[in-house]
Amino acid sequence: MQILRAPIAISLAAAALGLAACGSSSSESSSTTTAAPATTTSTTTAASAEGEKVFASNCATCHTLAAAGSNGKVGPNLDSIAPDEARVKAIVVNGRGGMPAFADVLTEAQIDEVSAYVADSAGK
Ligand code: HEC
Structure with a gap:
């Protein structure tokens, strides 16, 4: 570590x-x-900076992502599972188990940005 x-x-x-x-x-x-x-x-880039902001305000409390400096422990460590963009987007839109759905919270653009951000930065 x-x-x-x-x-x-x-x-x-x-x-x-x-x-x-x-x-x-x-x-x-x-x-x-x-x-x-x-x-x-x-x-x-502008897009990933936006994704980073969305992540910090909506995801960091529950998820560890080294690139974002977050160490939430409610959901899985995103560096460990290193999901691709489609996998992030699917759970952000729909939620699952203890993970809330963000379809009514974030705009579609924000969901795209945060999904790309997580996919690009997880595991690095
Ligand atoms: C309230 C805590 C919480 C918040 C906030 C949260 N998550 Fe999660 N997340 C979870 C939990 C719990 C799981 C495990 C869900 C399961 O598999 O049952 C999870 C799972 C995931 C997964 C793994 C999906 C898979 O296919 O295994 C990804 C990716 C993810 N979250 C991304 C995000 C992103 C991006 C955000 C912000 C938009 C976010 N999460 C916000 C709790 C949270």
Whole structure:
């Protein structure tokens, strides 16, 4: 488990850099040629940043996902089961057992984003 700590810190830092870079790049569109380090070190896209937010607000309390820095224990560890996008989407839409359905809570776009986010980041 300790081995996981460094990658978590790095990915959180990369995510923070990615968000910061997104926030500032719109206001300084052309004047500076400074290379944004986040774009080379992080694969965070607008969609996955959105998925990350949806995950943090709706899933993190119950699920462990290293990339999101969450350690919920109610549902399965998503890093361990590393589900593909369709599998995440199916349970998020319909729920199962102790897992609530999110069809009436999240928009379809949010469900797509969080499913892609989990599928992309689980097990990493
Ligand atoms: C209230 C706690 C809770 C919340 C909130 C929650 N889950 Fe779950 N989740 C569970 C439980 C419990 C299971 C196991 C369900 C079962 O198999 O009976 C589960 C199972 C899963 C699985 C495994 C599905 C499979 O095929 O085995 C995935 C993927 C998943 N959840 C993703 C999510 C995502 C994404 C969110 C946020 C949109 C979320 N969960 C929110 C409790 C939760």
